[in-house]
Amino acid sequence: MKSPFSSLIVSAFFLLVYGCTSTNPSDKNTSQATADSSAVLPSWQEGATKQSIINFVTKTTTQGSADFIPVADRIACFDNDGTLWSEQPIYFQLAFAIYQINKTAPKHPEWKQQQPFKAILAGDMKTVMAGGEKSLGAILAASHAGLTTEQFTQSVKDWMANAQHPTTQKRFNAMIYQPMLELLQYLHKHGYTTFIVSGGGVDFMRAWAEEAYGIPPHQVVGSVGGYRYEFTDGKASLIKLPELTFNDDKAGKPVGIQRSIGKIPVFAAGNSDGDFEMLQYTSTAKGYPRMSILVHHTDSTREWAYDRKSAIGHLDRALTEAPNYGWLVVDMQQDWKKIYP
C-alpha cells in the first residue's frame, strides 16, 4: 500500500514522537467592522478578516449586485484537517487507526508477536516508525479494510464516542472550530452548498461529518479506497479493500472537485500546502468573484502554532504566495474569539 497517504502518516508519527514545531503569531490587527457584522459570525473578532467574508457573501448573494452569483453556482469547498478541526499532534484519522487496532487486538492474538502491531499495542511508536511504509500500510489495512462499509462506519462512531484526544482529553468531534462552523452555517444560510474536500478518507469523514458540520455524506469529497460488492444470503455488502484508488490531496484536490462536484468553487478554504492547488484553482477561475481563505495556525495557547516547518499541516508555499493570489489569511489567534465549541 505505497501511497502519498503513507508518507503523510510517516510525518504524523514523526510528530507524535518528536513534537510539534512552532511559530510566532503574526501581529495583524484590524478594526474595520461595521455595526451590522456583530450579528453574524459571533466567534469571529470584528475586523478586516471578518468584514472581508461578510462583504463577499453579501455582494455575491444580493439580487442586482454586479457580483451576484446564482444559487446553483454557489459552491464552497473546505479542507478538513486543520481547517475545520484540529490535526495535532497526529491526524485524527491516524488516532482512529491506533484505537481500532488496540480494540480489535483480542481477536488477533498473532499481533502480540507481529510488527507493527506488537509495537502499537506496547505504545512503542519508535519501533513502528522503524518499519516505514510497510508498517504503515499494515496499520491502514488492519484498521480500514476487510470490513463492510456499515461495520467501518460503526467502528468510527465507536471511536468518536469513546476515544479522547491525547493532550486535550476532549472527544475528537469537540475539537472542530466554532468560527468555521459558524462560517459553514452562514454560507449555507445564504444559498451556498458547502463541501468538504479533504485528503482524509471519505468513509472516515462521513461517519461523523453530518452530525458535526451539517454536511451530508454526498457533499464530502475525500481520498477513496476500493470496494468489492458482495451479495450473500439475501444481503448486499460493500467490503472495503486495502487499496487507495484516489488520493484527494495537492493537485488531486481540483481533480476530486471535478470528479465529485463538477463545478469550480467560488469559495475555498484550506490551511496547508496540500490545499495550494485547490485555492489556486478557485481563485484564478473566471466569470465570478472568488474568495479563498488560508487558516493560519498561530495560537500556541488555545490550539497549536505551526506553519513553514511543520510536517503535519505544512504551510510554506501557500503562505508565501497568498498575497499574490489575494487569498485571505485568517490568523487564528487574532481573528477568532474562541476556537472550539
Add this chain to the structure above:
Amino acid sequence: MKSPFSSLIVSAFFLLVYGCTSTNPSDKNTSQATADSSAVLPSWQEGATKQSIINFVTKTTTQGSADFIPVADRIACFDNDGTLWSEQPIYFQLAFAIYQINKTAPKHPEWKQQQPFKAILAGDMKTVMAGGEKSLGAILAASHAGLTTEQFTQSVKDWMANAQHPTTQKRFNAMIYQPMLELLQYLHKHGYTTFIVSGGGVDFMRAWAEEAYGIPPHQVVGSVGGYRYEFTDGKASLIKLPELTFNDDKAGKPVGIQRSIGKIPVFAAGNSDGDFEMLQYTSTAKGYPRMSILVHHTDSTREWAYDRKSAIGHLDRALTEAPNYGWLVVDMQQDWKKIYP
C-alpha cells in the same frame, strides 16, 4: 483503452448496423388509482403502477407514519440511458462522439487516411466495427480526451444544440421521458434528493443534466476518466485523459453510490441488467422501506420495444428476478400517457 465501456460501444455499433430487437408488450392492465392521484404525475396512466409510487412516497414522507424516512435519508438514484432518456439505436453519448469527430475532422487532415476516422467520416460503420476495441478506444480518445473540462463541456453543449437524433430528428434532450421528469420533480418536492447513477461519462451528462432534469452536477454519478491538473499563464485547467478510471456499471453502481453518495438509496430506478446490482443493493437493505423500479421498453410505436435479446439496454436477469425482489416493473406502453415532453 480496453474497458467494459468499449464492449458497450461494440454493442452500440452492432445495433446501429443491424437494427434493434423487439418484444411484445406485456398485457398488464390496472385500474386501482384513487381520486387524489390524478393531480400528480399527470403523464402516468391511472393504475397500480402509479398508485404504488404515490403510496410509497406518501407513506415515507408523512410525519407519524411507521414508514417515515427523515429527509437526510431520502436518497433516490436513477440510471440515465433507457431510464431517463432514450438509448436507441445507439447510446446518445456515442452519437456525440461521432458528431465530435466529424466536427473536428478539418483540424485533422490525417484522419482522411487513418482508420477508424476515415470510415466514420464516410459513414462506413462496418469498417469501424472491423477495427474492434482498438478503433473504439481511438474514437473515445479523439472525442473525449485532450480537451480541458471547460472545452469538453462546451463541445457537448454544441452537440446538444445542433445535432439531431437519426430517426426522430429531435434534439437529443427532447428525448427525455416526460413521466420520469415528473417523477423526479415529485420526489424532489417531497424532500428526496435525486441522483443520476449511470454508466455514461460523468462530464458528458453534467453538461446538460442540470437544465434537462434539474439535477445539479454534484448529484450526477457516472463513469470517470482521468484528469491532469495544469496551471499555465495564470490559468488553471483540468485536461481530460484518454483513460477510464471508474466504470459505473453493474456491480460498479453500488460502488459508485458509495464513492459519491455514501448512503444506500431508498428509491432506485433502472431499465437493464446493468442496473441489477443497484436495484438489488437498494431493495434488500434494512431499516427503511425501499422502492426499486424497472422501466420496461414495450412501446415500439412511440419509442422502442426491446428487452431480453437487446444488446443495448439488455434486460433479462433483472426482468426474470423482478418479482422475487418486489421490483415495480413499469410498462412504458401501458403506464405512460406520453413518452417525450
